Amino acid sequence: MTKQNVVVPEAMAISVAAVTNSSPLFPYPPPRSGCGSGGAGGVALKKKYLSQLELGGARMNAWVESMKASSPTHAKAAAALAAAPSVGVQDEHATWIMRHPSALNKFEQIISASKGKQIAMFLDYDGTLSPIVDDPDLAIMSDAMRDAVRNLARFFPTAIVSGRCRDKVYNFVRLAELYYAGSHGMDIKGPARGPRYMKAKAKAVFFQPAGEFLPMIHEVYKVLLEKTKSTPGAKVENNKFCVSVHYRCVDEKSWSGLAEQVKSVLKEYPKLRLTQGRKVLEIRPTIKWDKGKALEFLLESLGFADCNDVLPVYIGDDRTDEDAFKVLRDRGQGFGILVSKFPKETNASYSLQEPSEVMDFLLRLVEWKRLSLKARPSV
Numbered sequence: 001m002t003k004q005n006v007v008v009p010e011a012m013a014i015s016v017a018a019v020t021n022s023s024p025l026f027p028y029p030p031p032r033s034g035c036g037s038g039g040a041g042g043v044a045l046k047k048k049y050l051s052q053l054e055l056g057g058a059r060m061n062a063w064v065e066s067m068k069a070s071s072p073t074h075a076k077a078a079a080a081l082a083a084a085p086s087v088g089v090q091d092e093h094a095t096w097i098m099r100h101p102s103a104l105n106k107f108e109q110i111i112s113a114s115k116g117k118q119i120a121m122f123l124d125y126d127g128t129l130s131p132i133v134d135d136p137d138l139a140i141m142s143d144a145m146r147d148a149v150r151n152l153a154r155f156f157p158t159a160i161v162s163g164r165c166r167d168k169v170y171n172f173v174r175l176a177e178l179y180y181a182g183s184h185g186m187d188i189k190g191p192a193r194g195p196r197y198m199k200a201k202a203k204a205v206f207f208q209p210a211g212e213f214l215p216m217i218h219e220v221y222k223v224l225l226e227k228t229k230s231t232p233g234a235k236v237e238n239n240k241f242c243v244s245v246h247y248r249c250v251d252e253k254s255w256s257g258l259a260e261q262v263k264s265v266l267k268e269y270p271k272l273r274l275t276q277g278r279k280v281l282e283i284r285p286t287i288k289w290d291k292g293k294a295l296e297f298l299l300e301s302l303g304f305a306d307c308n309d310v311l312p313v314y315i316g317d318d319r320t321d322e323d324a325f326k327v328l329r330d331r332g333q334g335f336g337i338l339v340s341k342f343p344k345e346t347n348a349s350y351s352l353q354e355p356s357e358v359m360d361f362l363l364r365l366v367e368w369k370r371l372s373l374k375a376r377p378s379v
């Protein structure tokens with residue numbers, strides 16, 4: 001195993017929480033953020049765990065623990081919460097909600113922060129605009145959600161930022177007026193014409209920072225298809241600049257075998273790395289590009305580089321969205337909104353429980369904008 005394709009920090013942090021059961025928070029660390037590492041105790045745990053990982057044998061366990069923890073819907077995680085003293089759990093939940101209040105409850109606060117600024121919307125797809133389902137090909141977005149997003153884009157520049165390849169996510173969303181960043185931001189394309197309200201500010205957008213990896217990703221996709229076909233329920237998805245290996249429908253007993261299969265393939269590709277999403281292993285180029293970088297790139301393309309008159313709002317449910325939440329937090333600009341029913345460590349400022357709440361939030365934004373335009377004195 002070469003160094004390039006080991007993603008110790010994410011897997012390790014997840015596993016520490018999962019293995020030690022030190023907190024009723026669902027194990028969902030923001031990658032590379034250092035946030036929620038648990039102070040000195042957390043560092044000690046990480047060190048201890050790192051040495052376990054270095055023992056080699058434990059490394060696979062770490063991956064499997066991490067895979068188990070990768071979706072808050074995991075039955076055992078839910079059972080663990082149910083078994084924990086309910087007062088403690090409730091306290092933890094209340095504390096978490098205080099730190100990441102509902103974006104619906106704090107709508108006025110969000111709006112008042114947007115005074116004099118153009119709101120720009122960034123939306124993840126799976127788990128945010130469409131509910132999580134077993135078959136990735138059936139993650140259909142409702143017509144009502146599509147209408148909400150269509151109306152949103154009439155007032156605010158709107159981008160979909162997804163781990164799926166751009167064509168696939170476009171086929172689900174089917175709104176030509178949006179910006180799309182597929183393959184975790186490695187394939188960005190804007191609409192033929194920028195939004196009218198952006199005047200001449202917005203530039204034409206097309207950017208593929210991982211172009212040179214295309215043949216390699218395609219090859220790895222084919223190898224993984226072959227390699228994993230002995231694992232019932234495993235599904236390999238070609239996302240153009242990255243590959244997803246789904247294990248949502250794989251028997252838990254086979255997870256470690258599947259992780260082993262994937263890692264044995266990756267040994268041959270030191271320029272690729274492995275990350276995790278919700279019951280999915282993601283294989284992607286080692287380039288320093290993620291949803292956070294895509295967000296910055298889009299803001300610049302929209303004419304908002306180094307300027308204060310924009311309020312970016314990013315809504316997402318997954319670990320990969322943490323890169324974008326962190327960018328907003330570091331810039332001290334705009335807000336991240338995490339979609340989750342359960343407390344998770346996050347760089348987001350606000351929370352929403354599920355896609356239906358995301359839709360309510362988008363509808364309220366549209367309604368607020370309509371009313372504020374109506375209330376404007378005519379010149």
Ligand SMILES: O=P(O)(O)OC[C@H]1O[C@H](O[C@H]2O[C@H](CO)[C@@H](O)[C@H](O)[C@H]2O)[C@H](O)[C@@H](O)[C@@H]1O
Pocket residue numbers: 124125126127131132133134135136137139161162163164237239244246248277278279280282318320
């Ligand atoms: O960034 P996203 O738009 O959230 O994409 C992340 C991955 O989403 C999809 O997988 C997830 O949703 C599936 C459908 O609900 C679910 O079956 C799977 O378990 C989830 O991981 C998509 O299929 C992946 O390619 C994306 O990378």
